[in-house]
Structure formats: C-alpha cells, structure tokens
Amino acid sequence: MKRPLAERDITTAKHPPRVISFSSGKGGVGKTNIVVNLAIAMADLGQRVMVLDADLGLANIDVILGLTPKYTIDNVFSGYVTLKDVLIEGPSGILILPAGSGVTELLNLGEGEKLFLLDEIEGLGNDIDIMLIDNAAGISENVMYFNLAAQQRVVVATPEPTSITDAYALIKVMVNKYKVNTFSLLINMARDESDALKVFRQLTLVTDRFL
Numbered sequence: 001m002k003r004p005l006a007e008r009d010i011t012t013a014k015h016p017p018r019v020i021s022f023s024s025g026k027g028g029v030g031k032t033n034i035v036v037n038l039a040i041a042m043a044d045l046g047q048r049v050m051v052l053d054a055d056l057g058l059a060n061i062d063v064i065l066g067l068t069p070k071y072t073i074d075n076v077f078s079g080y081v082t083l084k085d086v087l088i089e090g091p092s093g094i095l096i097l098p099a100g101s102g103v104t105e106l107l108n109l110g111e112g113e114k115l116f117l118l119d120e121i122e123g124l125g126n127d128i129d130i131m132l133i134d135n136a137a138g139i140s141e142n143v144m145y146f147n148l149a150a151q152q153r154v155v156v157a158t159p160e161p162t163s164i165t166d167a168y169a170l171i172k173v174m175v176n177k178y179k180v181n182t183f184s185l186l187i188n189m190a191r192d193e194s195d196a197l198k199v200f201r202q203l204t205l206v207t208d209r210f211l
C-alpha cells in the first residue's frame, strides 16, 4: 500500500541523495542557470549529480544545455517509458530529467501523479549523491511539493524589489501552509556582497517580524 504523501519524501531511499530545491516566486531570477552551473561544479568535484527540471510544463534545462531529449517526464505519465529512459547526460556527466514543453497537464499534478513520480525518483536514488531541483517560478502546488520533498530549500532572489516581495510570498506560503521554516537565500545579480546582504536583511526583517 502506498504511504500517504505527508509521510513520504524522496529522502527515504536506502542511500538517499541529498536533495536541494531551488525556487523563487518571481520568474527570471536565474534559477535554471544557477542549478545547471552548480550541478556541473559539483560533478567536477566528483559528486554524482542529477537535475530535475521541475518546471514541468516549460522545460528549460535541456534548452540551456543545447540537448534534445528523446523522452521527457510527461512520457513517464503516459506510461510508455520509465524515468531511467528519460534521463539524459549533460556536461561533466550530470544526469538530467527533462521536463516537457507546452504540456499543460503537468502544471498541476494530482496527488497520485506526484506519488508516482516520487516512486520513480526513489528508484533512481541509489545511483546519485545530489539531486538539484529547478522549480518553475511562482507558488503553485507543484513548487510547494518539490520544496517539501527536499532537505534543503534555496530561495533565489535578486535586488529587484518585486523579486524580494515574491520571495517573501513564497516563504510565507511554505511557513503558514506547510510549516516549513528553514530556507537558504541566494541573491543573484547583486552588484557586490553588500548589495546581496542588503537584500538578505530586507527579507529577514519581514520574515522575522511577520512569520
């Protein structure tokens, strides 16, 4: 019998990979580029890295890497292939689970489909050390789900005010609705360290006060 969603996460595999999820609220802040570069850097350090393109309806990772996947995650849901068939290899041997593009059914996966995807990912778990999840922008159920399944949640923001308010909105939903209260903050496109620290202080000022 399948365990209920709340009791499961992809860290329950026998030799669980470390799972780090990247999300942002606002789009275009650099999540996909950060995930791809980090994955390659980690692989160059000897880690076996897998990247899940969790921007399920609007795949980007394969595009950024100039790869043309034969299958995508939506083919797994149609039942024709397994996740292993979908995996493709990128630079430095990173493994990529490419998302479909223009597949609206993937935008809001049902509970059964999410469980199915987790089962399939668990099946891959023994072969990888680190799994990086590149989420879609926004605060959809899918984003919340992948954030919950991860051990570490990185919220990406830029010094732009709208990016900061959207990062706050994302954190607020995770705290209030899902009782998750540990986040790492990554400030991209900052001029320098003090610029990044300013964003960090702005954000923590409101999270500390209201959440």
Ligand SMILES: Nc1ncnc2c1ncn2[C@@H]1O[C@H](COP(=O)(O)OP(=O)(O)OP(=O)(O)O)[C@@H](O)[C@H]1O
Pocket (backbone or CB within 6 Å): 024, 026, 027, 028, 029, 030, 031, 032, 033, 034, 055, 060, 135, 136, 137, 188, 189
């Ligand atoms: N540190 C950076 N300096 C300059 N340009 C950057 C930096 N990080 C990302 N970019 C550029 O910003 C744009 C958006 O990046 P990217 O697609 O990685 O963002 P994203 O958060 O994944 O977007 P989406 O929310 O649409 O998935 C790209 O053109 C990328 O090249």
Ligand SMILES: [Mg+2]
Pocket (backbone or CB within 6 Å): 031, 032, 033, 055, 060, 134, 135
């Ligand atoms: Mg992206």
